[in-house]
Structure formats: structure tokens, C-alpha cells
Amino acid sequence: MEKKNVILSLYPTTKLLMILLIAVSVFIIPSYLYAYAMFLVCLVIAAMGNVTKEFANLTIKGLFSLCILIFVLQSFFYPGTHVLWEWGFLAIKQEGIHFGLTLTSKVIAVGSSLILFFRITPVKDFVYSLEVMGLSPKATYVVLSTLTIIPEMKKSSQVIMDAQKTRGVETEGSLMVRLKALLPMITPLVLSSVASTEERAMALEARAFTVNKRKTSIYSIEKTGRDSFIRVLLLVLLILLIVWRVAL
Amino acid sequence: MSYIELKGISYKYPVGDEKVLKDISLSLEKGKVYALIGANGAGKTTICNLIRGFIPHFFKGDLDGEMLIEGRDIREWEMGDLAQKMGYIFQNPFTQISGTKDTVFEEIAFGLENLRVEVPVIKERVAEIIKLFGLESLQEKNPQQLSGGQRQRVSLASIMVMDPEILIIDEPTSQLDPQATEEVFKIINIMKQRGKTIILVEHKIELIAEYADRVILVEDGKVAMKGKTKDILSDIKAMDHGILLPQYALLGYEMQKNDRLHEIPVTESEAIGVFTKWMAGKEN
Amino acid sequence: MKRGLKHDFSLIAIMLIPIGVGLNVAIAQLVQILRLPIWLDAIGTIVAAMVAGPWVGLVTGGSTNLVKSIFTPTELPFALSSMAIGFTVGMLSKKGMFKNFGKTIVSCLIVTVIAVLISTPIIVWVYGGISGSSASAMTAVLLASGQRLVQAVITSMGLLELIDKSTSVILAYIIVNKMSDRYLSKHNYTQSFIKSNKKSKVA
Structure with missing residues (x-):
């Protein structure tokens, strides 16, 4: 090991x-x-x-x-x-x-x-180790979930990019053309991920996330x-x- | 005293002028499976949020009427007690995984850790649920690498391990393929057998016919129809509220036009029974 | 309006932090794929700050650089400027500086000034004027033409930051205005974005 x-x-x-x-x-x-x-x-x-x-x-x-x-x-x-x-x-x-x-x-x-x-x-x-020293579980959550969200988000930005390309958004060509592609690419990415925060919060609540300040840990x-x-x-x-x- | 009771409930979100729930009264019994049906935006999810206490604890807005769990008003319940009393499964398989755990085993343990359950007890209960739901092959996997259907089953396990009495399931299969849908409903059926009270929002009417004891039809923030599953899903009036009846019932009505059926079937097994009897009648 | 940090860090606002960081990274990657000459690596921070206020903005900005520094430690000192950007946008949102497009343009300038004010000393003191970004080449040219170091850094940074931060703030402004009232109403700093508020003011 x-x-x-x-x-x-x-x-x-x-x-x-x-x-x-x-x-x-x-x-x-x-x-x-x-x-x-x-x-x-x-x-x-x-x-x-x-x-x-x-x-x-x-x-x-x-x-x-x-x-x-x-x-x-x-x-x-x-x-x-x-x-x-x-x-x-x-x-x-x-x-x-x-x-x-x-x-x-x-x-x-x-x-x-x-x-x-x-x-x-x-x-x-x-x-x-930081949580053992007293770091809030909410801070722990932010750190750990950030690291899992980043690759997921990169993936979904790729999906959106492909989808917009098939719908005719130009991603090659002059600077102006590429600049114009930006808004249709990032708008759905931002809106969908920001909207998901509501369900994420409720899903954590459903698992008693805010019930206790300190928790047990099987790890x-x-x-x-x-x-x-x-x-x-x-x-x-x-x-x-x-x-x-x-x-x- | 009813187990769950809504008395003259009206609710309006903080923005907008329209009430999303209008004078809703319902009384739910312990140990039954209730299906909420109706068009999108009718208020089904809002009712779920209300029963779980997300309204008014999490969503602001104007709430009128009484919402009672075991005779106690929802406003008086502590969030922690509600979390243990009621489990909630959401429709998006991707927002329910905590995102902080490396293995499915740890993911399922998350709720119990939050409730400060002792570590040996957690391990025992998680192992038990994994066995019950048949998730052994997934338990060492990273939750991030699961398919939508697998995630939804892990989400169910993560909630069920907390052993809630009431289970609110909001369109659990809307983003899943037929096979994954079936797997999820197998698990819901296990929960039903264990005597849980289940409130289920689902569009697949055949599944409701199969698994629900009672149906509540919601339309435009009001309860349009409610009653035994068989009675509602075989009632042609439900069509007026935008509900497509199960195929067996539609077939039954089609046949009613020429011949008399002794009843309108809603599930496969009922249909076999009704049509066999009808055929026997024809032969005589 | 004395409500304290606990009020700002509601559970849904906390959820915005990882999402904001993820957006920063994902959008920066998208910009690279589109081969655009800007970074746009703070849109997530700006959106989070507009919606959930200065403290959530500050933490989102700081977390972004902390996460980046796991692989690129030279990003760590710039956590300070990311935090300042998040905080500033949050304060501007609180003061209603995103109520309309005109005010938003003023906000762009303020954010740019703050970004340059915080980044310049970091670049000069920690890296001696070169941070490896696209501004560095311009800094070198200006230095070669005989400008003083601080001046060269401010000029090159200022121009690029103005374009980058203005684009970021305007994009964030457009997108936040597209969010539903129901969602916006769950956050504490969204008064100037909620459409029904705007309508009732006109009436």
C-alpha cells in the first residue's frame, strides 16, 4: 500500500x-x-x-x-x-x-x-485535517465540491459548444465572428449552472447538512x-x- | 388526526402576483403511496416543497392556511427533525450527489455523518442499504463517474439510509431511460413494502397505475380530482384536466362503445382479468 | 441593513461559490478554444458577486486562485486581486450600480481601476514586472522604450484589464438580467435585477 x-x-x-x-x-x-x-x-x-x-x-x-x-x-x-x-x-x-x-x-x-x-x-x-482543527463543514464543502464541479463544468461547456455549433453558431473565422460566438456559448452555461444552486442547496438540506455544526466522519x-x-x-x-x- | 394534513393552503412566491397554490386541502394517511399528477407548472413541486417544509423554511413568500405533520404545524418543526422525518429525491440526478465524496459508500454515509451517528453504526447501515438496493458493484466507484440512472439509485439509497418515515419523490425518472426507470421503481416498491408513506410526482401514468394507492390531480394550483388510483385513472373526466389515461383504460373505453365491460382496467394485470372475463362472456 | 455575514452566506449563496469558480475556469477554457485575445476568467466571480454580494464575491474570487494554484502556484498572489474584484462588484451591486446599462459602464471602469491597483504591486513586487500573462510582452516593450517599471506595468495592464473586465462585467450584467425573478428573489443582492421591481417603478 x-x-x-x-x-x-x-x-x-x-x-x-x-x-x-x-x-x-x-x-x-x-x-x-x-x-x-x-x-x-x-x-x-x-x-x-x-x-x-x-x-x-x-x-x-x-x-x-x-x-x-x-x-x-x-x-x-x-x-x-x-x-x-x-x-x-x-x-x-x-x-x-x-x-x-x-x-x-x-x-x-x-x-x-x-x-x-x-x-x-x-x-x-x-x-x-482542517475540519478536525475546527474549519466549518460549509467551508469543507466549498473546497471539495469546487474540485468536482470544475471538470463537470468543463464537460458541459464542451457539450454546449458542440450543440451551438450544430445550431449554426460560427466558432471559426475572424475575431468578430469568434467574439459573437461568445454570448450564445456562455449564457446557457451560466444560467443552467446558477439555476442548479437552488436544487443543490435543497438536496444538501435533505441530507441534514445544516443540522449540526460538527459531524462524524467515516473517513x-x-x-x-x-x-x-x-x-x-x-x-x-x-x-x-x-x-x-x-x-x- | 391525519398523518399529513393541508388545510386551506394558499401560497405565493415572493415575486409575481399570482398564487401558485389556491386553497388546497388534503389529508394523507400513513403507509400509502400518493401520486401527484397534472401538467407542468400546476403546482405539484410546490406541494412537495411545502410538505417537506422547504416552504416556509427555505422559500419565502406568503403562506396561508395550515400545514400539519402529525398534527404539528410545519412552521413549528425544526429543520433537523424534518430532515430525519422526510426524505426528498429531486429530478436532476446531477445536483443530488454531494460532490465531496470519493466513493458511493461514503456518499451514502454523508447524511448519517451530518446527523452525528456513530461511525460503526453508519458503516452497518450503509452496508445494509447497499445490499437491499443491490448497489454492491457500485460501492467503491466514484459517484462522479456514475450514469444518470446509477446516480438516481445512489440518491435514493443516500436518503433511505437516513430511514425517513415519509419519502417525497419529485419526477425521479424524467431524465432516465426506460431500463433505469424500471430499476428506480423497483426500489420505490421496496420502500412501499417497508411501509413508508410516499408522495410521488410522476408523468408516466402506467407506472402510477402500477404503484400508487391514491392519485391527486393538481390543476392550476388547485386539487381537481383525488381518490383511489383505480377510480381516478379509469375516470374519463381526468382527460378534461389534461391527463392521458393509461392505455388499458383507453382501450377499455374504446371497447365500451360496442360492448359492455364490467369495469375499466388501469394496469396490465387488471386488463388481463377484464378482457379474459369479456372474452369468456362472448363465447357463452 | 445590518445583517452580518451569516445572512450573506445563506446555503444557496454558498452553493454559488463552487459554481462561480467552475464558471471562471470553464469560460476561460472556452475563450481559449475560441482563440480570443482576452481572459474572461472572472465572469463566475462577477455573477456570484452581483447576485450574492461582496463577501460571497470575495470568497469566490479567492477560491478561484487557490484552486488554480494547486497546479499553477504563481496564480496564488493574484488571489488578492480576484478577491478585490469580487468584493467591489458585490458592493456596486448593493449600491444599485447595475440598475441600468449606463451605471454598469461606470461600474466597469471602477472594477478595472481596482483590478489594476491591486495587480500592479503584485506584479512589480512579487515578479519584478513580469507575470507571464499577455500584458507582460507589452510591459517589456514599454520598458525597452525607456518607461519606468511601475508605469510600464500600469499602462500595459490598464489597457488589457479595461477591455477584459469591461467585457466580463457587461456579459455578466446581460446574463444576470436573463435569470428568472423566482430565482433572483432567493438571493439578497438582486433588487436591481428583478423585473417585476423594474416594472412597478415605471408604473
């Missing part, structure tokens, strides 16, 4: 604390080398949790391309005097490169830790001794980081 996995079997809030420490630490230690190292730490944790592929995919697609853009822009346009390379009005400056590295290292460290968190923590487990996850151990370890690391920063 995957539950036996060293990383995956941790309690959601333990994982959250771990990820938070990684994200916060890049603001304690200013060096960009440290921040880039934190990306490697995320990568190692992802490998331990058997989610390397998804993790790598999302970081490359979502983070790296953006960071390269940011880096290039900063090296050219950040104000500075140490010009390294010049071509016409474009000039790469030492200060720009430094600023670009610092900025992208932080974006990558924080971004990849966030990506990591959701790869090693099922959202269901995460909201379960449960529990903290183990390892969670406590890791939490203490994280605290020690945080103190060490602060000491390091002050000593620097």
Missing part, C-alpha cells in the same frame, strides 16, 4: 509545516544559492514520495518558463552601472543578473514547495509518533536557520 510511504503517510498538517518551513526559510536566508538548494530539497522529497514525474512536469511548465522570462527581463532592465554586454539600447547589467537570480530563486522555492505540497497531500486529507486519518518527531525536527531546523541568519 502507498500509505506506507515515508512521506505520503505523514499527517497533512505535518506536511504543511514542512512545506511552510521550506518556503519561509528562503526569506530568512537571503542567499539565492540557498533558495535554489530548497528547490533541490523539494525534488528529493518528491522522489521519496514517488511523485517526481508530476512534480517535475508542473515545475517546468508553470515555474521555469516564467522564471526565465523574469530573469531575462531583469538582467536587461534592472537599473545598474556594471554593464556586461551591450547591443543598441539593450544592456545586460551585473545588478540585473543578481536581482534576477534572487527573485527567481524565491519564486521557484516558494512555488515548487506549493506544488510539492499538493502532490504529496490529497486535498481530501488536507481539508479533513479518518491519524497522527503517528513519526509526525511528532518530524514536527520537533522542523522546529529545531527553524531555530538553527534563525541562528544562522543572526550569526551571518
Whole structure:
């Protein structure tokens, strides 16, 4: 069973604390080398949790391309005097490169830790742990149902699009033609989904959703001794980081 | 004292000037299956909402008259008690799945979790309902991946697991194919056998002839006809209120024109009985 | 009109939050399929806010970016601007700023200003001026032509946001006006959309 996995079997809030420490630490230690190292730490944790592929995919697609853009822009346009390379009005400056590295290292460290968190923590487990800590079941409902509604809605928008096409709404051609297609596409989607809220609310009411503030749950996850151990370890690391920063 | 009683009920939604229910009085007995029939917009769903207490607890508007469950006015009932007393199945199979559960088993357990039932008891009751409704093959599936008919059966199970005394079912099969419709009605029949009081809105008149004990014909916010299923569905006057009688009854009336039938049949088994007797009469 | 948050978050209003988020995502996808040069990724938030008020609008906007950040974490900081858009539209609805088309146009401008005011510092501080959106290319061009960073971001964002948010608000306005009175009457911020109200005012 995957539950036996060293990383995956941790309690959601333990994982959250771990990820938070990684994200916060890049603001304690200013060096960009440290921040880039934190990306490697995320990568190692992802490998331990058997989610390397998804993790790598999302970081490359979502983070790296953006960071390269940011880096290039900063090296050219950040104000500075140490010009390294010049071509016409474009000039790469030492200060720009430094600023670009610092900025992208932080974006990558924080971004990849966030990506990591959701790869090693099922959202269901995460909201379960929050509900145990006192989050309202209504908030839990919003989070979980949002995640199931999105794919359903994408599907129904596809259905509406096909239906409108067969009824003669043009979806190809000039910008004006495509713009005109917009209203007949989104109107039925919005109206039908918004109208469904009434029945959704009554259906929840029919299942006693608002009767009690707290509920029982047949789904449960529990903290183990390892969670406590890791939490203490994280605290020690945080103190060490602060000491390091002050000593620097 | 009647089990469910509506005394001179009139109701108007917060917007618009027209009353959707006009002076409705009904008295429903425990353990019977009542079918509400009538054209769309006649007020059937509004009556369902009223009996369940969604009016006035959920819908605002002007409500006159008395709506009593076990002699107690609906306005005095707590929403939580109503949720346990009465189950409600809606017509859209896609809005009733909570959307927060990964498996059918957990989905069915949702209502009991909300009622704070102990976990071992929940598991026992859910397993029981799954067995009763024959949903074993679905229990580990993701509710999001079910077909309309499967969802509707899971919705029924999700309500029945809460063991309500009264079951309000509003056009459960309007979006289902014939086979799925039959599966749903099998389950409704199990509920009937268990002595539940059922209020059913349904357009398929043959199914009403088969399963309902009483028929209430609603037209333009008023009760146009009410009585035993057999009496209403074999009464040609129902046609004046926009109801198409069961085919067997229509056939019976057609034959009445030439020959005398001793009664107008409404279900298949009645038709076989009536026509066999008629044939026997012919031969003599 | 002191009724508090509990009044705003009625069960039916809560149901609008996941629907609003779903609409944001689904419509943005549709816009991509139609290859339109705008985003329109806040129509769900705007509809929810028009109908159910500033707080539901704020939560819908925030949730949208939280959900997106599960896959694209760089969206997370913009939760602030989504929340501001939802809140602003809700307040405008409360003040009757969607009563007619003229007022709606004014609302478009207000929403655009708020969107730019909140997004610009995020883009400048968090991403150093580039957020990867289509405004970034324009920002780069403006920077290359010698404009200051903040100015470049505001100019490029302002133009795109004006087109995007105005289109979104107007589409939402048209669609909410098509909703039935019976449905609208179940929400708290729909007075200016209910047709029978409009008629009785004319009479």
C-alpha cells in the first residue's frame, strides 16, 4: 500500500509545516544559492514520495518558463552601472543578473514547495485535517465540491459548444465572428449552472447538512509518533536557520 | 388526526402576483403511496416543497392556511427533525450527489455523518442499504463517474439510509431511460413494502397505475380530482384536466362503445382479468 | 441593513461559490478554444458577486486562485486581486450600480481601476514586472522604450484589464438580467435585477 510511504503517510498538517518551513526559510536566508538548494530539497522529497514525474512536469511548465522570462527581463532592465554586454539600447547589467537570480530563486522555492505540497497531500486529507482543527463543514464543502464541479463544468461547456455549433453558431473565422460566438456559448452555461444552486442547496438540506455544526466522519486519518518527531525536527531546523541568519 | 394534513393552503412566491397554490386541502394517511399528477407548472413541486417544509423554511413568500405533520404545524418543526422525518429525491440526478465524496459508500454515509451517528453504526447501515438496493458493484466507484440512472439509485439509497418515515419523490425518472426507470421503481416498491408513506410526482401514468394507492390531480394550483388510483385513472373526466389515461383504460373505453365491460382496467394485470372475463362472456 | 455575514452566506449563496469558480475556469477554457485575445476568467466571480454580494464575491474570487494554484502556484498572489474584484462588484451591486446599462459602464471602469491597483504591486513586487500573462510582452516593450517599471506595468495592464473586465462585467450584467425573478428573489443582492421591481417603478 502507498500509505506506507515515508512521506505520503505523514499527517497533512505535518506536511504543511514542512512545506511552510521550506518556503519561509528562503526569506530568512537571503542567499539565492540557498533558495535554489530548497528547490533541490523539494525534488528529493518528491522522489521519496514517488511523485517526481508530476512534480517535475508542473515545475517546468508553470515555474521555469516564467522564471526565465523574469530573469531575462531583469538582467536587461534592472537599473545598474556594471554593464556586461551591450547591443543598441539593450544592456545586460551585473545588478540585473543578481536581482534576477534572487527573485527567481524565491519564486521557484516558494512555488515548487506549493506544488510539492499538493502532490504529496490529497486535498481530501488536507481539508479533513482542517475540519478536525475546527474549519466549518460549509467551508469543507466549498473546497471539495469546487474540485468536482470544475471538470463537470468543463464537460458541459464542451457539450454546449458542440450543440451551438450544430445550431449554426460560427466558432471559426475572424475575431468578430469568434467574439459573437461568445454570448450564445456562455449564457446557457451560466444560467443552467446558477439555476442548479437552488436544487443543490435543497438536496444538501435533505441530507441534514445544516443540522449540526460538527459531524462524524467515516473517513479518518491519524497522527503517528513519526509526525511528532518530524514536527520537533522542523522546529529545531527553524531555530538553527534563525541562528544562522543572526550569526551571518 | 391525519398523518399529513393541508388545510386551506394558499401560497405565493415572493415575486409575481399570482398564487401558485389556491386553497388546497388534503389529508394523507400513513403507509400509502400518493401520486401527484397534472401538467407542468400546476403546482405539484410546490406541494412537495411545502410538505417537506422547504416552504416556509427555505422559500419565502406568503403562506396561508395550515400545514400539519402529525398534527404539528410545519412552521413549528425544526429543520433537523424534518430532515430525519422526510426524505426528498429531486429530478436532476446531477445536483443530488454531494460532490465531496470519493466513493458511493461514503456518499451514502454523508447524511448519517451530518446527523452525528456513530461511525460503526453508519458503516452497518450503509452496508445494509447497499445490499437491499443491490448497489454492491457500485460501492467503491466514484459517484462522479456514475450514469444518470446509477446516480438516481445512489440518491435514493443516500436518503433511505437516513430511514425517513415519509419519502417525497419529485419526477425521479424524467431524465432516465426506460431500463433505469424500471430499476428506480423497483426500489420505490421496496420502500412501499417497508411501509413508508410516499408522495410521488410522476408523468408516466402506467407506472402510477402500477404503484400508487391514491392519485391527486393538481390543476392550476388547485386539487381537481383525488381518490383511489383505480377510480381516478379509469375516470374519463381526468382527460378534461389534461391527463392521458393509461392505455388499458383507453382501450377499455374504446371497447365500451360496442360492448359492455364490467369495469375499466388501469394496469396490465387488471386488463388481463377484464378482457379474459369479456372474452369468456362472448363465447357463452 | 445590518445583517452580518451569516445572512450573506445563506446555503444557496454558498452553493454559488463552487459554481462561480467552475464558471471562471470553464469560460476561460472556452475563450481559449475560441482563440480570443482576452481572459474572461472572472465572469463566475462577477455573477456570484452581483447576485450574492461582496463577501460571497470575495470568497469566490479567492477560491478561484487557490484552486488554480494547486497546479499553477504563481496564480496564488493574484488571489488578492480576484478577491478585490469580487468584493467591489458585490458592493456596486448593493449600491444599485447595475440598475441600468449606463451605471454598469461606470461600474466597469471602477472594477478595472481596482483590478489594476491591486495587480500592479503584485506584479512589480512579487515578479519584478513580469507575470507571464499577455500584458507582460507589452510591459517589456514599454520598458525597452525607456518607461519606468511601475508605469510600464500600469499602462500595459490598464489597457488589457479595461477591455477584459469591461467585457466580463457587461456579459455578466446581460446574463444576470436573463435569470428568472423566482430565482433572483432567493438571493439578497438582486433588487436591481428583478423585473417585476423594474416594472412597478415605471408604473
